[in-house]
Amino acid sequence: MKNTGYKHLSKLALALALTGCASNPAIHTDTPPVNAVAIPEHTPEYQVQALTGTYANSLPVQNFIRHMVLEHSFSESYLNSLFSKAQRLDYVIRLENAPQYHGPKPVQPKVGGWTRYRQQFITEAHINNGVAFWSNNADAIQKASVMYGVNPEYIVAIIGVETFFGRNVGKTRILDALTTLAFDTQRRAKFFTTELENFLLMTREEGYEPLKPVGSWAGAMGLGQFMPSSFRTLAVDFNNDGHRNLWDQPDAIGSVAHYFSQNGWQKNMPVAEQIKGSREPSSIELSAVNGSEYWRVHPNFKVIKKYNNSDKYAMAVHQLAQAIKQRRL
Ligand SMILES: [Ca+2]
Numbered sequence: 001m002k003n004t005g006y007k008h009l010s011k012l013a014l015a016l017a018l019t020g021c022a023s024n025p026a027i028h029t030d031t032p033p034v035n036a037v038a039i040p041e042h043t044p045e046y047q048v049q050a051l052t053g054t055y056a057n058s059l060p061v062q063n064f065i066r067h068m069v070l071e072h073s074f075s076e077s078y079l080n081s082l083f084s085k086a087q088r089l090d091y092v093i094r095l096e097n098a099p100q101y102h103g104p105k106p107v108q109p110k111v112g113g114w115t116r117y118r119q120q121f122i123t124e125a126h127i128n129n130g131v132a133f134w135s136n137n138a139d140a141i142q143k144a145s146v147m148y149g150v151n152p153e154y155i156v157a158i159i160g161v162e163t164f165f166g167r168n169v170g171k172t173r174i175l176d177a178l179t180t181l182a183f184d185t186q187r188r189a190k191f192f193t194t195e196l197e198n199f200l201l202m203t204r205e206e207g208y209e210p211l212k213p214v215g216s217w218a219g220a221m222g223l224g225q226f227m228p229s230s231f232r233t234l235a236v237d238f239n240n241d242g243h244r245n246l247w248d249q250p251d252a253i254g255s256v257a258h259y260f261s262q263n264g265w266q267k268n269m270p271v272a273e274q275i276k277g278s279r280e281p282s283s284i285e286l287s288a289v290n291g292s293e294y295w296r297v298h299p300n301f302k303v304i305k306k307y308n309n310s311d312k313y314a315m316a317v318h319q320l321a322q323a324i325k326q327r328r329l
Contacts, residue, residue, distance in 0.1 A: 065080065092180045156324055170221075173212075182196045196219075223249065
């Protein structure tokens with residue numbers, strides 16, 4: 001996935017931040033948060049001439065608007081209206097600056113880190129809900145698996161780890177999240193400014209009302225938690241209704257499979273296997289409470305890491321995929 005060097009951290013943070021919500025029974029996936037008909041740029045609501053609100057006096061926002069007008073032919077009054085409605089979110093700033101997510105890596109990983117991480121995702125609820133998600137979407141998953149050459153259990157497991165099968169897609173307005181990250185934080189401001197640019201292009205291309213899409217505090221959207229740049233390059237309209245909607249199960253399934261395919265997934269090839277003893281070439285070490293685990297990893301493991309550059313993340317996806325596949329048999 002494009003720009004994933006930055007996405008990884010935010011997605012890991014998201015996964016951790018959402019762990020406490022995993023029992024939320026609400027499923028948001030059948031309520032598209034977008035209006036795929038209106039072209040907001042031409043509605044009276046968006047004809048404000050001057051920038052008002054939180055960012056009224058922000059030179060960087062004014063410069064960004066100018067860039068979007070010159071580079072992408074957006075209407076200045078439209079963007080002034082839009083950014084007059086944007087809100088600075090303090091919790092987004094706190095999360096982005098939280099040292100547990102983005103601080104310097106400890107010299108020695110904490111003992112048992114893998115065990116604790118694994119307990120969040122390899123649960124009875126994840127396995128059972130994965131089997132149910134697979135059954136409920138059997139046709140789309142089968143079609144995506146064949147079309148893109150991706151093992152179906154990995155499509156299911158990614159969606160399970162990212163959003164607990166659509167239950168935790170996030171509730172933060174993407175416009176607010178990306179505006180805050182671009183203009184009120186420092187470390188990844190450039191990356192988030194580009195994502196904000198992609199978000200506005202995405203809303204125009206897809207006919208989304210830009211205040212409606214919601215997602216993670218870091219701007220990731222839908223069941224597979226795609227950033228706007230990834231949405232634009234990798235999302236697919238898998239149910240052929242004329243719109244790419246990653247809050248919609250079939251489109252999310254097709255888009256995750258497309259992502260794997262574009263990053264070199266080799267169907268039916270191994271992902272990882274545990275080995276005895278210490279590290280060998282092409283192996284990783286995971287810190288469990290009872291001592292280190294060593295795993296030989298294959299190219300498909302690295303494909304999962306393209307989604308989120310963490311050994312623990314990729315191993316959780318792998319083990320959840322295998323557990324769901326076993327339970328489904
Ligand atoms: Ca669609």
